[in-house]
Amino acid sequence: MGESYIAQNAARIRTSIQAAAERGHRHPNDVRIVAVTKTAGPDVLPLLLEEGIQDAGENRWQVAREKFEHPKSTEFTWHFIGTLQTNKVKYIAPRFDWVHSVDSVELAEALAKAAVKLNRNINLLLQVNVAEEPQKHGFAAAACLDAVRRIRELPGVTLRGLMTMAPIVQRAEDTRWVFRELRLLRDRIRGDLDLVDFDQLSMGMSDDFPVAIEEGATMIRIGRSLVNPPEAAEEV
Numbered sequence: 617m618g619e620s621y622i623a624q625n626a627a628r629i630r631t632s633i634q635a636a637a638e639r640g641h642r643h644p645n646d647v648r649i650v651a652v653t654k655t656a657g658p659d660v661l662p663l664l665l666e667e668g669i670q671d672a673g674e675n676r677w678q679v680a681r682e683k684f685e686h687p688k689s690t691e692f693t694w695h696f697i698g699t700l701q702t703n704k705v706k707y708i709a710p711r712f713d714w715v716h717s718v719d720s721v722e723l724a725e726a727l728a729k730a731a732v733k734l735n736r737n738i739n740l741l742l743q744v745n746v747a748e749e750p751q752k753h754g755f756a757a758a759a760c761l762d763a764v765r766r767i768r769e770l771p772g773v774t775l776r777g778l779m780t781m782a783p784i785v786q787r788a789e790d791t792r793w794v795f796r797e798l799r800l801l802r803d804r805i806r807g808d809l810d811l812v813d814f815d816q817l818s819m820g821m822s823d824d825f826p827v828a829i830e831e832g833a834t835m836i837r838i839g840r841s842l843v844n845p846p847e848a849a850e851e852v
């Protein structure tokens with residue numbers, strides 16, 4: 617005993633990352649764990665740091681703001697991963713280093729404007745609705761190239777790649793095509809526009825991250841299976 621449940625969860629997840637990276641002929645260090653802390657309290661932050669996890673993600677400002685009151689919050693790189701309304705950009709821009717959920721050029725413009733005013737840089741990912749699910753946000757794959765052309769001209773932001781949320785399925789294997797499509801789309805855009813640092817793929821969550829890693833994920837967004845006690849977490 618004495619080991620936190622976060623330590624146990626992190627060890628289990630790291631073993632899965634290692635195995636998936638091997639299957640995908642990749643280096644496990646090329647996969648960044650973004651701990652999605654939305655279902656946990658601020659006390660989770662020091663426990664994550666103990667496991668060497670320094671990236672944290674939140675999908676709602678109201679939930680994120682209580683984390684920022686914790687003194688350890690400044691040791692994290694913060695990722696905003698939820699639907700973002702333009703009028704909320706003023707809260708997000710000062711605190712978050714990455715926004716994974718850019719779903720319109722207008723949102724990117726608002727983030728750029730805020731970042732310039734704050735004299736900081738924000739890394740952006742375009743959210744892509746690969747499976748074209750009507751209830752999900754994000755660009756259609758066919759609209760991405762044009763959006764990238766416009767967003768990459770903006771000051772204050774750096775467009776670093778793509779993000780997707782796979783459909784909810786019975787078998788993680790059934791999400792593979794979505795992750796593969798996202799990788800091919802990134803490669804195509806990077807090649808067409810000659811963007812060297814358009815290299816990130818944010819894909820994979822608790823239930824499907826091994827498949828996402830096999831298909832090239834550089835960031836996996838892990839919530840329940842990392843930050844919740846084992847009884848509440850589902851098997852990974």
Ligand SMILES: *Cc1c(COP(=O)(O)O)cnc(C)c1O
Pocket residue numbers: 652654675697698781821822823837838839840841
């Ligand atoms: C909550 C959330 C996650 C994490 O999901 P888990 O299934 O708990 O790992 C990842 N990405 C986004 C956008 C989320 O909202």
